[in-house]
Amino acid sequence: MSQHKSNLPQEAPTLSIRGVDLWESWLSPVKQRQILEDIRTIVTKAPLLEPVTPSGKKMSVRMTSAGRLGWVSDSSGYRYEANHPYGTNWPPIPQSVLEVWELLSGSVRSPDCCLVNFYQPDARMGMHQDRDEVDFKQPVISISLGDEALFRIGQKTRGGKTDSIWLRSGDVLRLGGEARLIYHGIDRINSGSSPLLKNGGRINLTLRVVS
Numbered sequence: 001m002s003q004h005k006s007n008l009p010q011e012a013p014t015l016s017i018r019g020v021d022l023w024e025s026w027l028s029p030v031k032q033r034q035i036l037e038d039i040r041t042i043v044t045k046a047p048l049l050e051p052v053t054p055s056g057k058k059m060s061v062r063m064t065s066a067g068r069l070g071w072v073s074d075s076s077g078y079r080y081e082a083n084h085p086y087g088t089n090w091p092p093i094p095q096s097v098l099e100v101w102e103l104l105s106g107s108v109r110s111p112d113c114c115l116v117n118f119y120q121p122d123a124r125m126g127m128h129q130d131r132d133e134v135d136f137k138q139p140v141i142s143i144s145l146g147d148e149a150l151f152r153i154g155q156k157t158r159g160g161k162t163d164s165i166w167l168r169s170g171d172v173l174r175l176g177g178e179a180r181l182i183y184h185g186i187d188r189i190n191s192g193s194s195p196l197l198k199n200g201g202r203i204n205l206t207l208r209v210v211s
């Protein structure tokens with residue numbers, strides 16, 4: 001009930017498509033660099049992984065996590081784990097990132113997981129639903145950094161009409177309500193479109209209440 005609402009975001013999104021709310025350029029360049037520095041600390045303590053899908057395909061996106069739980073995928077399936085596969089705890093979610101959740105999520109819960117997705121120029125993410133969490137009434141917040149990405153927004157069932165939008169560095173998305181269970185994916189990266197990362201590429205942070 002009340003743990004889902006309250007704390008409503010004060011600012012209106014700049015674009016809304018089927019419940020997918022987008023705040024374009026919400027993070028200033030200074031904030032983007034602060035978050036990037038905090039991600040470098042996370043990656044030092046919890047190295048990026050090359051996840052394998054349960055069907056045995058290597059994913060092109062490299063991943064790690066921060067928070068109480070991290071998302072992992074290997075031949076035994078997709079799940080959240082309390083430890084990095086190397087055996088250590090996941091580093092804490094940085095304050096710079098928690099602040100975005102607090103201001104835009106509309107949830108009174110704290111996120112359990114900050115998934116860090118790193119896209120090299122040829123990386124992509126196929127259409128999927130996020131269903132490894134317990135409570136789909138809790139929103140998801142996504143932060144884009146670095147090169148722009150073509151994000152595809154589908155429907156709550158596979159197939160059907162899709163819309164595509166470019167996600168740029170500093171953009172924040174909220175997936176709540178009807179949008180929480182839509183199919184979505186990243187079709188491609190526009191390599192070299194942002195100066196934020198020295199060697200190019202894109203980072204996406206996804207904040208979720210897991211359990």
Ligand code: MD3
Nearest residue numbers: 117130140142175179180182184204206
């Ligand atoms: C819609 N990541 O990690 S972010 C993922 O850019 C994921 O790395 C993409 O999809 C990325 O699962 C897309 C936008 C996003 C994130 C979570 C969602 C869209 C979502 C959850 C539910 C519905």
Ligand code: FE
Nearest residue numbers: 128129130184
């Ligand atoms: Fe997803």
